[in-house]
Amino acid sequence: MLTARNANYDSGCIHVENLNLWYSESHALKDICLNVPRGSITALIGPSGCGKSTFLRTLNRMHDQNELVRIEGDVRYQNQNIFDPHIDVSALRKEIGMVFQTPNPFKMSIYDNVAYGPKIQGIRKREQLDSIVIQALKDAFLYDEVADRLDQSASALSGGQKQRLCIARALAANPKVILMDEPTSALDPVSTHKVEELILSLKEKYTIVIVTHNMQQAARISDYTAFFLNGSLVEFSRTKEMFENAKDERTQNYISGRFG
């Protein structure tokens, strides 16, 4: 194991040190250092192709399936390097859940979608599953809309409902961290508003990292913001600070809409 840096591990949840990622030959992430603060919402912003989604997917090792990706550096979660060969990737992903850009509910009933995670973890008792599913749906602000049709297929839901179902599905697996990859980019404004409210309400229990291309959204919901450009982390600070008084000129330009 690498020696622990003298970073403050109590306030941080995920510690990223000198993370480099190559996608085939191209250097997609360059020397990223970042501490994701616990119990807060961290937004990752930047023009498309800047590496923010790539970075997000590194945090729960979603690049594992891809042979073209090569990663160097350290991502520490609960004081363990997540790339350590002893780490069980499934256990890691149970702790660090993910919500995707396009809602991707399974072709199953609403109930089975939410119960998927707990069932995988070996929970078989019906009452226990019921209470987990109902709680997760309630936490995702979806229960009232679907309470009478839990056994119906999830494909009949609207886009916004599907995304909230995916969030409920992630919550039911009982994670500590939730990664969100542009969760509202496929949704209409009303659904986006609902999902944003939901994300804010989750902050108390979960650490959230959210990729967004929408700067208003980052300003509205996040506590911290990281600005990525061409695979590098340009600036990371409190959202308010960054939007009012960005240190780096490139950040200023981006936030004021001069490019990207």
Add this chain to the structure above:
Amino acid sequence: MLQTISKKRKIQSMFFRNLMRICGWGCAAIAFSICAYILVRGVGELSFGFVFSKPSYIKETIGILPDLLNTIYLVVAALALVVPLGVGAAIYLCEYSRNAKMSALIEHAAEILSGIPSIIYGLVGMLFFCQFLGLKTSLAAGVLTMVIMNLPGMIRSAQESLKTVPVSLKEGAYALGAGKWKVIRSIVLPACLPGVCTGMILCCGRMVGESAALLFTAGFAHSINGFVQALQTSGATLSVALYVYAKEQGNFDAAFGIAAILIILVLAINLLSGWIQKRFGTLD
């Protein structure tokens, strides 16, 4: 500290992973051992006399030259018919047909044709070509039967490559005032050549391997003939000869010799089609 997943899940996952691996490698091993077995037993039979003479009852020797020639005749003649017909039908489907129902009908018919077992083709070929058209049991009847059998495959291959012809290319030609037929001749046909080649090779493979449909249409005589003469008389192809030697005469040495040739042909066909796909496959 991060926990690990339960032992039960770990074991289940590992079990399934290894089951997949065993099945994958098992299938490959079956393919390899069949080919190796045939080649090991058969290649020794392939003497000059075996390949380049005809069977002699007096000397009690087996020669497969007639069967080899018949196979070549059959493949050449059938390809000469099936390629224009298959490409033509594909061009109609891709370029001309404006009626979706008509296209669906034709495609459906081609699908049905490709599902019909070869023994039924043999039977209908016998009834229609040999008896009704009076061709008797002859290589010509076999050729026509092969044309029907391979038409759907040819249409499929041609269609796939026609779809890859960029619309912009065609539009450019139309913009220059070329008629449809001219565009097809000068733009579409050359562009789909690689696909048609692949289709031809696949057809070759099927025809070389076919036996059930040829038993009753092309017959199983072993005499050396010229092309025209051969079409009019009964003649066994390699596969039919293999069947006859193994099943009817119990001559397994000859059967293995022919089987080795067939396997070598199949290998060559696979390599060739792979090469064509690699060379021309993706145009975009």
Add this chain to the structure above:
Amino acid sequence: MQTNPYPIPSKTELVAGSQKSSKPKRKSDQIEKAVEIIFFLIGMICVALVLLISIYLIAAGLPAIQKIGLIPFLTGTTWKPGAAVPEFGILPFILSSVYGMAGALIVGVPIGILAALYLAKGAKGKTKKVLSALIQLLAGIPSVVYGLVGMLVIVPAVRSIFHLSDGACLFSAIIVLSIMILPTVISMSLGAIESLPKAQEEGSLALGATSEETLIKVVLPAASDGIAAAVVLGAGRVIGEAVAVMMVAGNASNMPGLFESVRFLTTAVSSEMSYASGLQLQALFSIALVLFAFIMMLNVLLNHILKGKKGAC
């Protein structure tokens, strides 16, 4: 039928067609029209062939069924065309074919699907290339070669393992046929699995499922239509295979048993075709008609599956 698909217009026509004056223009229009009609006719050949084959089989197959009676023909358990009182019952053939199909599918389909999963998700890089090349090879091996290998390897092995007097039986046929359907099942399933969008799979992985759990619970159900189509195609190949079965199944017209020498519908047609005449010959055509009916039923089933798939997208 042998119309020339490429009537090459003479040079003068081409030159005329490219000029803009009105009279030759009409001529080039005529050529276009003629070409279109020719292509249309070529396109219709497939339809004509299906009709031709159906009509021929029905015309050839019905007389014997009329003489024997549909019920005795389909349900009779004895096939003795040469006896003093000939009997034409094809139930043994029907059942042998059905049992053979069921057996080959039971053995071949799970192995094929697992192999397809391994190719799609497990094997990487060079391994994948080698495996797919070998499996493609399996598809190219002619059925008569399968028959030869079955005759000389599987039949003796079955005889000595199960202490039979003759190893040429339904069991041997099932083994050979299940190998023969592997390439069909594998390539069709592989296509279905690889065409799935990654989103659902990633969703499952992100919830902490292992990749194997994801394959079983998410990937396989999502690919089930394509896999079902693969199974039906495999079934068609088993029902229609003649030569390999002829060489390994023993070819006696017994009612089927796992270690009985049996005749399939296909081999019933081919084994007596060369010498049959009269009612016996007509009855063989009737068997072919029954076989054709089986294949058409599978076709309908396949279309049903594929249509359901289209509707879901």
